[in-house]
Amino acid sequence: MSRVVVLGAGIAGHTAAAFLRKWLERGDEVIVVSPKPTYNWIPSNIWVGVGVMSPADVVFPLAPVYERHGIEFKQARAVELHPEGRADDPAPYLVAESTRAGHEGEREDIRYDFLINATGPKLNFAATPGLGPDGHSLSVCTETHAAAAAQALGVSVERMRRGERQRFLVGTGHGGCTCEGAAFEYIVNLEFELRARGVRDKADIQWISNEYELGDFGMGGMHLKRGGYVTPSKIFMESLFAERNIQWITRAHVRQLDAGLAHYETIEGPEREIAFDFAMLLPPFTGVGLKAFDRLGEDITAKLFRPNGFMNVDAEYAPRPFEEWRAADWPRTYQSPAYRNLFAAGIAFAPPHAISRPYQTPSGAPVAPAPPRTGMPSAMIGKAVARSVVDMLGGSATPTHTASMATMGAACVASAGANPFRGTAASLTVYPIVPDFERYPAYGRDLDQTSGEIGLAGHWIKILLHHAFLYKAQLKPGWSLIPE
Amino acid sequence: MSDHTRTMSPNVTTGVMAPMPTRWTIFLRTFIPWQMVRFVIINVKMFRLIWRSH
Secondary structure (H helix, E strand, O other), X not given: OOEEEEXXXXXXXXXXXXXXXXXXXXXXXXXXXXXXXXXXXXXXXXXXXXXXOOHHHOEEEHXXXXXXXXXXXXXXXXXXXXXOOEOOEOXXXXXEEEOOOOOOOOEEEEEOOEEEEOOOOEEOHHHOOOOOOOOOOEOOOOHHHHHHHHXXXXXXXXXXXXXXXXXXXXXXXXXXOOOHHHHHHHHHHHHHHXXXXXXXXXXXXXXXXXXXXXXXXXXXXXEEEEOOEEEEHHXXXXXXXXXXXXXXXXXXXXXXXXOOEEEEEEOOOOOEEEEOOEEEEEOOEEOOOOEXXXXXXXXXXXXXXXXXXXXXXXXXXXXXXXXXXXXXXXOOOOEOOOOOOEEEOHHHEOOOOOOOOOEEOOOOOEEOOOOOOOXXXXXXXXXXXXXXXXXXXXXXXXXXXXXXXXXXXXXXXEEXXXXXXXXXXXXXXXXXXXXXXXXXXXXXXXXXXXXXXEEHHHHHHHHHHHHHHHHHHOOOOOHHHOOO | OOEHHHHOOOOOOOOOOOXXXXXXXXXXXXXXXXXXXXXXXXXXXXXXXHHHHO
């Protein structure tokens, strides 16, 4: 009997656990360790953040689902890895700290044969003083953050109805952020909602991000064939913003937030300030801070993790200038180079480098969008890792399945307004996610499979995906037939 | 320029150099018969991509 432990129950971890259970023998154990008792379909949080969905629409409790499918669930936070076991027992184990009500802080050792680290990120609001729900800005990273944003939006709308002008600031709260696409969805949904509530004329809406150009999204932008031209995504994004009278600041690092005031600098110039009444600024991510120890109790965290807390996998991490970055640098199996029974999936793996060219401000602050690795790539990585683990338990010496972001495409539907008749969404496909200039010298991507358009059909697809992926995540009959 | 709100002259509105959709383009975005066609086409594109990625 084998035991596989999955850390995290987000898209990558939950997918991995579900497929492990499906593929492993009944006698084998699958254990999920996650600090939250619920699953959150994060792509729909933006709709919670503008008040068109409630938090209950985007979460469900994990324990009953796992119980029904024979997956053991421990509501706890992993804090230590011991991949070599103890001096007197070589069985690897981890230490988890309970987050269950009434048992907070209780520690437990959990032995494993294989471990998949899919913890996702730590939301690093502390990187920018004043950033976040405990400071002066809002977020949509969790359903509770999004609900607070919706509540603040309601207050602003009431003020506008009384005749006050309101200034909205949306984007990234640090030069090293990722998930610019989520912030984009939020700003256009916000604009749509303000129009729907009849107060758009009282709102000044401002975008601020670390992207070099609009439409970068942390993946170096993309090129689309439209109207007889190959056109960069920047053009489409500028058009979308101009059409909605949204102003923008790019190439920016937000240094600090005070009440109603953001201090920022760009790669070209000195520090500036921008006032706001409502700010939704995403935080940068780091790893969750797992520590690792060898069999003698020596700290080997630096051997397993990058300084930013993300886990080393089979990527090429040697630092090189942007011009020398290659698609082949990106990991394929997500196996730790140090321990064959240790994998990372989703945001928890350390990317070899960014995708977008990194810059910095004159004062040295980074303006370097981190690569996105959420949604479809996370799920596909989780599934590939699960298959490799099953095969290795079956006797294979090495991982059998790969899911490189340099050979994987992504389909993304970015909402631009939620209404079944008047709503729209940008439907995007990109292949591969990481540009490969050796295979596609001109633009790094296959333009026959890289596309984008905006329209009501995209909104219908977004609604369909919301329900389909929540159905799949609840592991209801036929769940595995729905692609990642 | 990176800061459109501050570096353009005051009488130039933000995004003035960006391409704008025509009324016909905007109409088609929510014209249901056309969007039903697009729904099918977008889904085909996405499934092709998913198939290739798997």
